[in-house]
Amino acid sequence: MSDLELKKTAEKYACSRGLALADHLGSGTDGSVWKTKSNDTNDMTVVKAFQAQKNYRMELGCYQRLEFHNVWKVGRFAIPRMVDFSDEWLVIEMSIVTAPYLLDFGKTYLDFEPEHSPETWADFHQEQKEVWEDKYDEVQAVLSELRSMGIYYRDPRPGNIMF
Template structure:
């Protein structure tokens, strides 16, 4: 993935800096250039489906002028490239909300009740006493038509 990141940065007249993280869907890299004061992030995806979900969520959030959700900063959309499967965004600091690759737009997930119960129990364990606030974040996102399933402390960071 690093070779792809270097090539992509070059295509944008930018320089690749540090890796900001990686996961199942792809990797996130820090970019910088002489033309921009602040560095920014580029998320490179491995597959179309996750890329399209994330791109479309960021476009929705931009369209609805959403900069934060219940006090959690959301990276601002900067650019996307369908050929490279890349979404560029600003860098945020905690508290923040990241990663929409597993989200659905305008339709909730169609899971059986038992699956939802198991999912919620797992999230309650991961977030402990902060789970009620995470649920409120989910509800606010649903108001914007964004339904999340991939929730963990790496995606929703508290201060």
Template sequence: MNRSEAEMVAAAKTYLELTDGSNETVLTELLGNGEDGIVWRTSANAAIKAFYRRKNYEKELACYIRLCRWNDVTELSGFSIPKLIGEDDHLMVIEMGIVTPPWVLDFGKAYIDRPADYPEGVLEDSFNCFREHYTSEDWERVMDLISDLRSFGIYYYDLKPGNVKIGTEC
């Protein structure tokens, strides 16, 4: 079941009310609105992501727990990974640190401990489409990142330039 944008805003605000004892932390800036959820910057210089669907929330949280909580990873192959600050399973909200490029974000479509079961050729076609957005040198860095993520059992496929960002380009 997908949540409405109003429900997402309410979930993010409720999360802040529950986790900030002073009730001074507020949403300050919309950082992104994508297929998986909505992300805001907070006055505490963190990011809050509210999810439309439980499966994307659970996948993203599992990746952050594996990388940040279990292994204290904040960078792979030169790409920053947001630090997991907190989460609420009921509200489907994740609080994370703010990062600057190069970064890897948005683990809501990742697979844990097994690759996706796409028909033959689908992944190759998808990667070829994403490859067009990067220089040859940058694509090599992206492939190194994918390999490093797989060493943690994370199969990451959503290689849009906004998710795997090298510099200040879009």
């Protein structure tokens, strides 16, 4: 699905909820994200339109799991609250958070960790140490807390975890 198609989908969702798309915040392999503004109250939220059902389902499942556990912060990192969603349009609407934050649950796994060889895991952890340097232990603590809820976060990179 192209960015234009994702935008049209996000606009349909927004219109159905009395919202207007505002700033485009970014695009990635999972989809695209826009800030929205309520037509009635000027309240702001964010909508993410997904490329694929799989990533939409994973991210939706994570937000539902976090909501079930009443978790909106992991360590010092704020997590957006899910406001609404649409299975029809593969869109999730969420609150706006400011740094430090943890975003983007589209590549997560629920209730199981993907299998990889010991070498692959070793390479992954070495790469994470290089990326995060002195923040590595704090990032690992965040990932561990998510795992304790059955959320296996697979995209721990700057931009998704912002200090």
